[in-house]
Amino acid sequence: MTHRLSKSKILSGIQCPKRLWLEIHRPDLIEYDPNTLARMQTGHKVGEIACQYLAPGGVYVGLENGFGHALKLTRDHLDFSDLPIYEATFVHDQVLIRSDIVVPTGTGLKVIEVKSSTSVKDYHIWDCAVQAWVMQGAGRPVQNIEVAVIDSSFVYPGKGDYQGLLKTENVTKTAFEMRTQVEDWVRQFLKTLQGSTPDIEMGEHCRSPFECPFMEFCLPADRPAYPLECLPRIKSQLLQDLKQEGFEDIRDIPDGRLANPTQERVRRVTQSGEEELLLEADCSHEKFSYPRYFLDFETAQFAVPVWKGTRPYQQLPFQWSCHVQDRPDNLRHMEFLDLSGEPPMRDFAESLVSSCQELGPIFVYGSFEKTVLHGLIQHMPDLAHSLQALSDRIVDLLPIIRQCYYHPEMRGSWSLKAVLPCIAPELDYTVLPGIQDGGQAQEAYAEAIHPDTTPERIEEIRKGLAAYCEMDTLALVKIVEKLGR
Numbered sequence: 360m361t362h363r364l365s366k367s368k369i370l371s372g373i374q375c376p377k378r379l380w381l382e383i384h385r386p387d388l389i390e391y392d393p394n395t396l397a398r399m400q401t402g403h404k405v406g407e408i409a410c411q412y413l414a415p416g417g418v419y420v421g422l423e424n425g426f427g428h429a430l431k432l433t434r435d436h437l438d439f440s441d442l443p444i445y446e447a448t449f450v451h452d453q454v455l456i457r458s459d460i461v462v463p464t465g466t467g468l469k470v471i472e473v474k475s476s477t478s479v480k481d482y483h484i485w486d487c488a489v490q491a492w493v494m495q496g497a498g499r500p501v502q503n504i505e506v507a508v509i510d511s512s513f514v515y516p517g518k519g520d521y522q523g524l525l526k527t528e529n530v531t532k533t534a535f536e537m538r539t540q541v542e543d544w545v546r547q548f549l550k551t552l553q554g555s556t557p558d559i560e561m562g563e564h565c566r567s568p569f570e571c572p573f574m575e576f577c578l579p580a581d582r583p584a585y586p587l588e589c590l591p592r593i594k595s596q597l598l599q600d601l602k603q604e605g606f607e608d609i610r611d612i613p614d615g616r617l618a619n620p621t622q623e624r625v626r627r628v629t630q631s632g633e634e635e636l637l638l639e640a641d642c643s644h645e646k647f648s649y650p651r652y653f654l655d656f657e658t659a660q661f662a663v664p665v666w667k668g669t670r671p672y673q674q675l676p677f678q679w680s681c682h683v684q685d686r687p688d689n690l691r692h693m694e695f696l697d698l699s700g701e702p703p704m705r706d707f708a709e710s711l712v713s714s715c716q717e718l719g720p721i722f723v724y725g726s727f728e729k730t731v732l733h734g735l736i737q738h739m740p741d742l743a744h745s746l747q748a749l750s751d752r753i754v755d756l757l758p759i760i761r762q763c764y765y766h767p768e769m770r771g772s773w774s775l776k777a778v779l780p781c782i783a784p785e786l787d788y789t790v791l792p793g794i795q796d797g798g799q800a801q802e803a804y805a806e807a808i809h810p811d812t813t814p815e816r817i818e819e820i821r822k823g824l825a826a827y828c829e830m831d832t833l834a835l836v837k838i839v840e841k842l843g844r
Contacts, residue, residue: 417443451496467502517667
């Protein structure tokens, strides 16, 4: 059977030949996580803006009538018109590509590859190199290749004006220099597709540059209960050395083999099979005095800003949840959530200041909440003093837990999602209605403020967001209870 490659398939092959093989032969196994799907949707939006501002007045080549028709339309436009072409389609030596923007010039084609990132990555240039190779092979000289990325310093002036959102970087020289490399990739990957499933072990490449959608499929059936990869921040050389020494499970590693104290602690506790709680960690009475506040934020990040005065990918808080413990037997919950579609930041900040009063530690997990507060301080000078006062009261539980607690089932991670099932198994994110992690919360918020979303769906999202954020702060309560304070 003859197979065709594309830009994305070649990039998959560069990451892992097995991923490429599975994408072609076992597409039924593909499981894209919500973050990947969201990234694709963002790319479409950015692409539309690129066409409007970088090469306006062009023609779109669709796939309604198949690739053959798209190839013919592209040829006709290039032969009889000088208008820009969106999704121009080319084929050469079993490689079929669609290019974001192609602008005909008197001396050749100008190619613009559009990305939703804020800088040009190596794999963007590989993408461009493949395009140049195919176009040249199809008899279409390429004069110039640019990558358009988002300018993170852009401030949206409002009224749908996105002039300046994108900036371009010329990658012509580097892409042309990769011609031989592209030929090698094409030859290698076409050969890979003709064979059986490549025998490739899982490793760092499974998540770089993107998480592979075949992770579950590739996990070995006889994988150890506590694989070596669960050792925190294990370097590839150490991982390789341990495997060569015959170790597959953390519990098999002998005492004294690991020099890193955190890795050794994980090994020791995992071997014991019991949790370790060191109450001599720094949990001073002052830090844990009453009233206690347990705080969590949810934010949105838009590649294409929707509110005047905001920047691409700016952390824009739209929800907070706070459990308050005035005394040991009195726990109450407060929250803020704005799904109106209007900028939520000021109401978010004002409600937070009025709700958290002036005394008592504010518990969080990680540096995120403090970072968001500092961002609000920069944009709301009238609230700067009050917001800074809140920030000064923050007690980050992450370094405390990292210092004093570990359970084998945390598997080398101190994330809240890893710690909570060990400390409070009754709090189960998987039973929440629809929203079970921060990425899903962001996507739900974007859906809620979209003008086409029905009131019924907005109410459904509201309930899901409220339940998710409330569980996050209840988790902090359970952590402090675990510390016995």
